[in-house]
Amino acid sequence: METQELDTSMEDEVRSRLGELLETFPPSSTEPVKFWGAQFDLGLAYVHFPVGLGGLGASPSYQELIQSELRRAGAPNNFFRNPIGVGMAAPTVLTHGSRELAERLLRPCFTTEEVWCQLFSEPGAGSDVASLATRAERDGDVWVINGQKVWTTLAHISRWGMLLARTNPDLPKHKGLTYFIVDMHAPGVEVRPLRQITGDAEFNEVFFNDVKVPDAHRLGEVGNGWSVAITTLMNERLSIGGNIAPRNSGSIGEALKIIKNSQNVTAEHKAEFMKLWCAAEAGRLLNIRAGQTRRAGNPGPEGSVAKLLYAELNKKIYSFAMDLLGQDGLLYSSYEMHRPDFAEVQRESVRSSYDLPKAFLRSRANSIEGGTSEIMRNILGERVLGLPGEPRVDKDRSWAETPRN
Template identity: 70%
Template structure:
């Protein structure tokens, strides 16, 4: 059963409560004298981590729209962004735990997640189950109060630094693919977990392949009912898309700010470049305002298909902006600092502190793949927003074990 209260509405009492808590946080834990981890811990304890979560689980039980009040206030005070350090946990793991975990499990995992003491990863994709997550073949077999997990996952961001992972495995191959999966939280330090790097064209390896060799998971770390893993996975996926493309940033920040800097420094700019830059800036601002509107209208619970729309718009605009910056740089855009293989402890083009634009341009190619391809996002938009007919699904109602495999 969910620990979330889905009935909250914004009112002045809630606004006042959040502002009072913020004043207390900034007074008792002044940012210039408090370590980032200690500040995040105090923020969680005061209910300002995810304000719409219940009291005691990092929230105040108020409208999620008030989360932007917290975010904008802390940005203005220069508080480090813990989302950049732990995006999968804070953006996807937290709402999944809040919706489907027991209070005991959520209490154990949420605070160290928010303070970034424990980094999280998502273990959905497989070599033969990418966009079609429900066709996965990693299996989980029950053994008393434990489950034994065997299989392989791939494209797992930050698995090499993660303490916890969200994994979906097949527990019943005799039923249709969506009905035979179960969702677990796995300790990545468990015996039998092997993480191998996947080197990207940037030279880095923030993605990994992960092998599970008879890994034991307590049944207490199962989220949702046995065989209902698809429903839990949908919660994760919907929040993933919002966390990738639906964040509200200050005007003119992010990728478009880089384009403006390059424009200001470039000796290669033309009137055509100027017109293109203006169009990109307008699109970035439209996306930002749309995300603000979505956040204001969002109620407690989990996002719907609007998250897929935001993710699609973000991914493709981000790629166009960095392509524009490369065109402005001209031959300078061909320079690359180093292809030395490193395994970063952060993810994403906008999380980087250096202005290595060729590297960021190459990394942005992943935006239209990670978190669901742009093709999948368009299918969701067509079916769930526009009401168009869905693609034929010939394997929907037959047992997974009878579906032809590659």
């Protein structure tokens, strides 16, 4: 057969390497970082990546086989430890970076030895990211960065950040941007916590004061940062909404436990739960199909479907579960500020125990982070359905001449 999806020799190779990984590095007795390093070296990290960079140059359809076998074996999951690095930075670096940069960054990203964050949003540039004001000015072989970013998940533990900055204010907003990889430990980088409704501070604001970034850490051409950013954003939406979880896991699994154990379940509760369960299962199957049919490379706008579905459904499920708890849902463990070493949004499918009131409060962010639900609907309407776009009066106007908030 011509397609790799039906290439039995490649499937045999993948299964052979999986056997070698699990036999040589048993998940129950191997340190997670060591296990993930071995997985990367065997080409089982991103099976569609090139050989030597965590992959085998195979079809991405084999990745679900790998993940399924690793889950069955009880292997550790690196996704929630470094969700932005594993889900977003890795494909962006591979697509737009040099081979040397990929060789330096991809392995410690996958092993979570180097955590990543995303430096796009600003106080005056949220949904309209392209209007950002952070400046990057060239000084020989380095770029000098000044500005502020906000809502930066895990910036407080990150080694690297994906930074979108303005390099030419005299061009329209989308055309004067350049994309950089910034060292979060560099002089001039300041990270401050942003406390959320849960009491945690997953998010941060980040300030850049004459931060120097080598030109070798630029991804893509100068002024072509928006195209690079699209790679990151499409992978972000896929990683948030497209994480394939086992049936009856995550928020719907928690709701199922509550409805089984509750003494006050009515026929209306059961009917509402079945509607939610069917929607959750349909979304899970949709993600499986999308994962099987997506070709190697970067996801398209269709990833916004899963992200939108996940965000809105997750809020409904947690609201339903809180209603079942009744007055017990009013109890909250602690509002003491904590700076976690993981992103809650990525732990839903792997969580083994729940603080349900906290999960309910945290779910409010699902329809904001990674692109608001309103933006997701615009993307789907324009880029998938071909509907007329929103009016854009600043499309051909230079950023410097465009009024901003």
